Amino acid sequence: xxxxxxxxHLTCDELxxxxxxxxxxxxxxxxxxxxxxxxxxxxxxxxxxxxxxxDWIDIAAGYHPNDLYDLSEHDFQEMEQLVxxxxxxxxxxxxxDYHWDDVDKETQKQAFIRQINLANAIQKPILIHMRDATKxxxxxxxxxxxxxGILHCFSGSLETALEAIKMGFYISFGGPLTFKNARGLPQVxxxxxxxxxxxxxxxxxxxxxxxxxxxxEPMYIVHTMQKMAEITNQSEAELQEQCKRNYETLFHISL
Ligand SMILES: [Zn+2]
Numbered sequence: 001x002x003x004x005x006x007x008x009h010l011t012c013d014e015l016x017x018x019x020x021x022x023x024x025x026x027x028x029x030x031x032x033x034x035x036x037x038x039x040x041x042x043x044x045x046x047x048x049x050x051x052x053x054x055d056w057i058d059i060a061a062g063y064h065p066n067d068l069y070d071l072s073e074h075d076f077q078e079m080e081q082l083v084x085x086x087x088x089x090x091x092x093x094x095x096x097d098y099h100w101d102d103v104d105k106e107t108q109k110q111a112f113i114r115q116i117n118l119a120n121a122i123q124k125p126i127l128i129h130m131r132d133a134t135k136x137x138x139x140x141x142x143x144x145x146x147x148x149g150i151l152h153c154f155s156g157s158l159e160t161a162l163e164a165i166k167m168g169f170y171i172s173f174g175g176p177l178t179f180k181n182a183r184g185l186p187q188v189x190x191x192x193x194x195x196x197x198x199x200x201x202x203x204x205x206x207x208x209x210x211x212x213x214x215x216x217e218p219m220y221i222v223h224t225m226q227k228m229a230e231i232t233n234q235s236e237a238e239l240q241e242q243c244k245r246n247y248e249t250l251f252h253i254s255l
Contacts, residue, residue, distance in 0.1 A: 001240050002032025003225050004247050004255075005218045006172050007093075007127070007152045007200035010036045010057070011046035014204045015217065023054055026218035032056060032253060033247070035200075037093055037127065037237055039064045041078055048087060058251070060090035060127055061151050062115055063137035065097040065108045076114065084122055089251050091119040092127025093152060096140075100130045109136065113144055120146040125250055127152055128169070134160055141167055148250055153202050158188045165196050170250055172198040175216065178227045186231045194232060194247075199224050 005026070010019055026034065038044040038061040047059040061083050063071060083091050092113040096108050119126045125150035130137040134156055141149075141164075148168040153176070154161060159217070161171050171192060177185050189197065201208075203216035208223040229236045244255055 001237055002030050003199070003221050003240055004035070004243055005031055005035040005201050005203075005221050006035045006150060006198045006247065007037055007174070008034050009036055009039070009043075009205075010034065010203075010204050010218075011043040012204065014215065016046055018048055020053075022217045022219075023050075023057075027224055029219035031218045031221060033058065035060055035090070037061075039067055041082055041095075044082055044088070045172055045225055049114065051087060058089050058253075059087055060092050062092040062094040062127070064093055064109075064129060065095055065103060065112065065148070068101055068103045068107055068111050071111070071246065075254035076111075079115075079120055083118060083124065088124070089253075090125045090127050090149075091122075092125075092149070093127035093129040095127060095131075096137045097129060097131040098136075105136075109140065112137075112140055116144045117169055119149075120144070123147060123148045129153075130156075132177075138163060138167070141169075144215050150198060150201060150250070153206065154188075155185060156188075157184070158191055159194055161188055165193065170196050170198050170246060172200045173224065173228065174200045174202045175206040175212070175220070175224055177231075178209040179224050180209065181210065186227075189231050190226060194234070194239075195246060197232075198243055198246055201230055 035058045036047045044061045128151045138192045150170045153174040154171045207216035
C-alpha cells in the first residue's frame with residue numbers, strides 16, 4: 001500500500017538538484033509511485049537518469065501551453081521522438097491556458113491538437129492542463145482525442161468533471177482541495193465515481209494546507225490524501241487501494 005503522486009515536476013530546476021533527498025522523504029512518508037511530468041527534452045533526460053536509480057518513478061513528457069512561444073518545428077519533432085520512448089508512459093502536460101496571454105490562443109490550440117494526435121498515434125494517455133479554457137479544451141478533446149487521460153489539478157465544476165469522465169478522463173486533485181477557501185471543490189469530489197479519481201501534488205507548486213506557501217514536494221501529498229479520504233468517507237487504505245487500481249487501469253501496469 002502507498003500513495004501515488006500522479007503529477008510532480010521532479011525534474012524542474014527548482015527540485016532536481018535535491019531530487020535524492022526529495023525522493024527519500026517521499027518514500028518515508030508513504031509515497032510508492034510518482035509520475036514525473038517533464039516539460040521539455042532536458043527534463044526528460046533528467047528523469048531517465050533518475051529512473052535508473054528509482055524504478056518507482058514513471059515519466060510523462062509534453063509541451064505545456066505556457067511554454068510554446070519560442071518552439072520551432074525541430075522542437076516538436078524532438079518531442080515526438082522522445083515520447084515514443086518506452087520509458088515515457090503519457091503525453092503531457094498539454095492543454096490550454098487562457099489565464100496568461102503570453103501565447104496566443106491559436107498557437108496553443110495548434111500545439112494541443114498536434115500533441116493529442118501524437119498521443120493517438122503512439123496510444124499513450126494524455127495529461128491535461130486546463131486553465132480558464134474549459135470549453136475549448138473539452139471541444140478539442142472531443143474532436144481529436146482517441147486515448148484516455150487525466151485532467152490534472154482539477155478545479156472546475158461537477159458538470160465539467162462528469163462530462164470529462166464520459167470522455168474517458170480521470171480527474172486528479174491537488175493541494176487546493178485542502179485549502180480553507182477550496183469553495184465547492186470538496187463537494188465536487190464527493191459526487192464523483194471513485195474509480196475515476198486520482199491525487200497529485202503538482203510540486204513545486206500548490207502546497208497543501210498546512211504547508212501552503214512553502215515549496216511543494218511529494219511527501220506533502222499525505223495531507224491531500226487525508227482530506228480526500230474524509231470527503232469520500234473512505235479509510236485512507238481503501239482510498240489508496242482505489243487510486244492504485246485507477247492508475248493501473250489507465251496505464252496498463254501492475255504495481
Ligand atoms: Zn504541472
